[in-house]
Amino acid sequence: MNSFLQIYPYLIAGWIFLCGLYGIATSRHLVHMVISLAVLQTSTYVLLLNIGYRIHGAAPVFVGISPGTITVDPVVQALMLTDVVVEATVVALLLAMAVTAHDRAGTLSPDDLRMMRG
Amino acid sequence: MNSRWRTRIFFAAAIGFAWIYFLGVKNLPPWGDYRGIYGQMISAVSVHERHATDAVNAIDYDYRGFDTLGEEFILFASVLGAMLLLRRPERPETTTPPEKGLSDAVKVSAAVAFSVLVIFGIYISTHGQLTPGGGFQGGVILASASMLIYIAENFSVFKRITSHPAVEVLEALGAGFYAVIGLVPLVLAEPFLTNWLPLGTTGNVFSSGTIAAISASVGIEVTAGFLLLGYTYLEDIIAKTGEEQNE
Numbered sequence: 398m399n400s401f402l403q404i405y406p407y408l409i410a411g412w413i414f415l416c417g418l419y420g421i422a423t424s425r426h427l428v429h430m431v432i433s434l435a436v437l438q439t440s441t442y443v444l445l446l447n448i449g450y451r452i453h454g455a456a457p458v459f460v461g462i463s464p465g466t467i468t469v470d471p472v473v474q475a476l477m478l479t480d481v482v483v484e485a486t487v488v489a490l491l492l493a494m495a496v497t498a499h500d501r502a503g504t505l506s507p508d509d510l511r512m513m514r515g
Numbered sequence: 516m517n518s519r520w521r522t523r524i525f526f527a528a529a530i531g532f533a534w535i536y537f538l539g540v541k542n543l544p545p546w547g548d549y550r551g552i553y554g555q556m557i558s559a560v561s562v563h564e565r566h567a568t569d570a571v572n573a574i575d576y577d578y579r580g581f582d583t584l585g586e587e588f589i590l591f592a593s594v595l596g597a598m599l600l601l602r603r604p605e606r607p608e609t610t611t612p613p614e615k616g617l618s619d620a621v622k623v624s625a626a627v628a629f630s631v632l633v634i635f636g637i638y639i640s641t642h643g644q645l646t647p648g649g650g651f652q653g654g655v656i657l658a659s660a661s662m663l664i665y666i667a668e669n670f671s672v673f674k675r676i677t678s679h680p681a682v683e684v685l686e687a688l689g690a691g692f693y694a695v696i697g698l699v700p701l702v703l704a705e706p707f708l709t710n711w712l713p714l715g716t717t718g719n720v721f722s723s724g725t726i727a728a729i730s731a732s733v734g735i736e737v738t739a740g741f742l743l744l745g746y747t748y749l750e751d752i753i754a755k756t757g758e759e760q761n762e
Binding site: 402405406414418419425447448449450456459465471472473474475478482483485490494496497508 | 518521522524525529532533536537540541543545546547548549551553554555557558559561562563568569570571572573574575579582583586589590593594596597600601645646647649651655718737740744747748751
């Protein structure tokens with residue numbers, strides 16, 4: 398049981414990933430699909446923060462704590478910061494594509510967007 | 516392929532993924548016992564080496580500054596792509612009736628909230644090397660402050676501010692400064708993105724050398740980029756509502 402709890406945080410990340418993937422696979426609306434992609438990407442935050450966590454580790458901000466203190470891993474946090482920014486801009490770009498698709502085809506359902514037109 | 520089959524195929528794939536993922540994480544080191552040495556090292560040296568108390572930003576803007584440069588250009592390219600996709604043919608100003616602003620009480624509260632947000636955004640962008648924050652976060656706060664202008668006033672006021680050519684110039688400058696700050700050390704025969712500015716006193720706003728400078732330039736770029744995004748989307752929505760009303 399203990400070993401299950403050790404990997405439980407990682408399983409949550411996998412679960413969120415699958416939730417997002419389910420949303421994308423069964424989506425009937427492009428905006429819904431973009432939000433599902435955002436959910437899917439959220440799983441990487443959970444995974445990264447859990448990997449870098451250290452029990453009794455302080456936040457990696459050395460204000461009021463001495464430089465030698467054990468902290469949680471700052472590298473994965475920096476990675477996560479990158480991830481958040483990229484997600485925000487990619488969502489913006491994909492939503493712009495959805496708007497364009499709606500202008501061209503008059504629909505936002507991926508099933509009706511099947512034909513490619515020049 | 517109908518949606519039922521799509522769901523079935525998804526679940527078959529999901530079970531496979533879940534199994535492989537479980538095998539992958541099953542033998543990871545126990546949770547809370549991270550053994551990566553890189554982060555520990557940076558935690559230990561960032562205050563001494565870079566005079567930056569926030570190790571996360573020391574990584575983002577200095578130790579792994581090259582990666583953040585790439586990330587910043589992802590942001591730049593995405594904003595550019597969204598503007599390109601949503602661009603509309605130039606047309607003379609439509610004869611939409613003047614929009615009515617909200618009540619004076621809302622305008623006054625929005626003005627107060629706007630000033631607080633702007634100050635907070637600038638604070639977050641410039642203190643990234645000391646406490647959690649930095650250019651990306653501060654830039655988003657600054658850009659979202661502009662939405663208050665739209666809420667309290669109307670779109671034409673918002674447009675006057677955000678479609679100003681200065682915003683586009685600032686976006687390019689913000690992105691460019693990062694690269695320029697990184698290129699300066701090459702002239703001094705040092706590697707790309709070496710921290711060449713004076714490091715200053717730890718805990719001071721003007722400390723940590725290029726970390727603070729890069730954070731500020733990223734703040735400018737993100738502010739301008741998100742202002743442009745907000746403007747592009749709002750203009751698209753408003754142009755479409757105008758067309759619907761005219762029909």
